[in-house]
Amino acid sequence: MVFPLKRLAQGGRLEKSELLPRDVYPQWVKIQTQWADNDIYGHVNNAVHYRWFDTAINSWLIRSGLLRLSGGKLIGLVVETGCRYAEAVCYPEAVDLGFGVSHLGRTSVTYRVGIFRELSVLAAAEGHFTHVMVDRKSRRPVVLPARWRKVLAAQMIET
Structure with missing residues (x-):
């Protein structure tokens, strides 16, 4: 099933060729869809796509040694997210989430995420996800430490 990506009011559809290909993304997470992920349609x-973005990015931050769930001084708060859908994904499929950094700011990082059906070269959905890094206690923005910048910069992708 293929869904339009541009607003229906515009009367157009984004061509799949406008999506980033699989080989652009430096990081990958495989996710198994679950029975409860499917809706009545x-x-x-x-909404599940956004949960996958959060899971993929935060699990990578933990594996990279950047994010500490307890005791770490720095946490990321999601301030913006968006997703465009090109085709449906259905249970019981497994999907591959590819992601990388599309923008590295002073206190924030924006990731680009592609959701790929197995063996598909082009994404079924593509989105972005922005963290503002804040002090865990004060919740005030914090300049990204040099170590964070180095690790995140190594994941940059062209958008």
Whole structure:
């Protein structure tokens, strides 16, 4: 099933060729869809895509040694996210989430994320996810430490 990516009011559809290909993304996480992910329309509900973004990025931050769930001084608060859908994903498919850094700011990082059906070269959905890094206690923005900048900069992708 293919869904339009541009607003229906515009009367157009984004061509799949406008999506970033699989080989652009430096980091990958495989996710198994679950029975409860599907909605009444028979495909994974749009809200699930955002949960996958959060899971993929935060699990990578933990594995990279940047994010400490307890005791770490720095945490990322999501301030913006968005997703465009090209085709449906349905349970019981497994999907590959590719992601990389598309913008590195002074206190923030924006990731670009592609959700790929197995063996697909082009994404079924593509989105972005922005963290502002803050002090865990004060919740005030913090300049990204040099170590964070180095690790994140190594994941930059062209957008």
